[in-house]
Amino acid sequence: xxxxxxxxxxxxxxxxxxxxxxxxxxxxxxxxxxxxxxxxxxxxxxxxxxxxxxxxxxxxxxxxxxxxxxxxxxxxxxxxxxxxxxxxxxxxxxxxxxxxxxxxxxxxxxxxxxxxxxxxxxxxxxxxxxxxxxxxxxxxxxxxxxxxxxxxxxxxxxxxxxxxxxxxxxxxxxxxxxxxxxxxxxxxxxxxxxxxxxxxxxxxxxxxxxxxxxxxxxxxxxxxxxxxxxxxxxxxx
Numbered sequence: 001x002x003x004x005x006x007x008x009x010x011x012x013x014x015x016x017x018x019x020x021x022x023x024x025x026x027x028x029x030x031x032x033x034x035x036x037x038x039x040x041x042x043x044x045x046x047x048x049x050x051x052x053x054x055x056x057x058x059x060x061x062x063x064x065x066x067x068x069x070x071x072x073x074x075x076x077x078x079x080x081x082x083x084x085x086x087x088x089x090x091x092x093x094x095x096x097x098x099x100x101x102x103x104x105x106x107x108x109x110x111x112x113x114x115x116x117x118x119x120x121x122x123x124x125x126x127x128x129x130x131x132x133x134x135x136x137x138x139x140x141x142x143x144x145x146x147x148x149x150x151x152x153x154x155x156x157x158x159x160x161x162x163x164x165x166x167x168x169x170x171x172x173x174x175x176x177x178x179x180x181x182x183x184x185x186x187x188x189x190x191x192x193x194x195x196x197x198x199x200x201x202x203x204x205x206x207x208x209x210x211x212x213x214x215x216x217x218x219x220x221x222x223x224x225x226x227x228x229x230x231x232x233x234x235x236x237x
Contacts, residue, residue: 079110089123138166
């Protein structure tokens with residue numbers, strides 16, 4: 001273990017409730033909080049400033065970035081990688097085998113699932129393994145997602161279908177202008193919708209969206225990092 005890892009894996013650097021367990025061999029970053037009745041297993045890696053609510057389980061081999069918020073009753077199984085700034089709502093489900101059978105051992109066949117930076121998974125949503133949830137995508141409560149999700153996509157329903165696009169602040173983007181530019185009603189940040197051409201192998205054109213005003217891989221400026229307006233106050237027909 002390197003000196004930097006030794007510093008990270010120091011109980012004084014993070015909080016663990018007395019009812020929870022962090023196994024030897026787990027790495028937990030500075031400022032992370034692990035609340036009641038949770039279990040971080042050996043060889044799990046958790047970044048800095050994360051929060052885990054009541055009754056969470058983090059399996060061996062899971063990799064979690066910085067500033068990840070995990071609400072109550074969430075299990076994160078081996079094969080899952082979670083990037084920075086991800087939100088996991090209460091009782092959402094992440095799987096790691098598509099066709100589980102109690103009689104068939106498939107521990108060597110766990111299917112990787114990647115949750116990209118800044119995405120949000122709603123309460124009671126299910127993420128079927130082997131897919132990627134794009135950066136800043138928003139999965140609605142109770143949705144069942146079985147396919148890759150584009151960046152900034154809003155997904156709802158069973159099975160989940162794309163309903164629109166969400167801003168980095170979690171608001172629906174509407175009314176693109178002639179250049180495909182839409183503005184977040186809370187932050188005013190501009191997002192541009194464009195199309196990636198199809199290919200000779202008949203792959204259809206796909207829509208892409210990018211923020212024009214901020215580096216998508218950088219943290220939000222502090223002035224934008226505290227919500228001040230209720231979601232319903234910004235909803236429009």
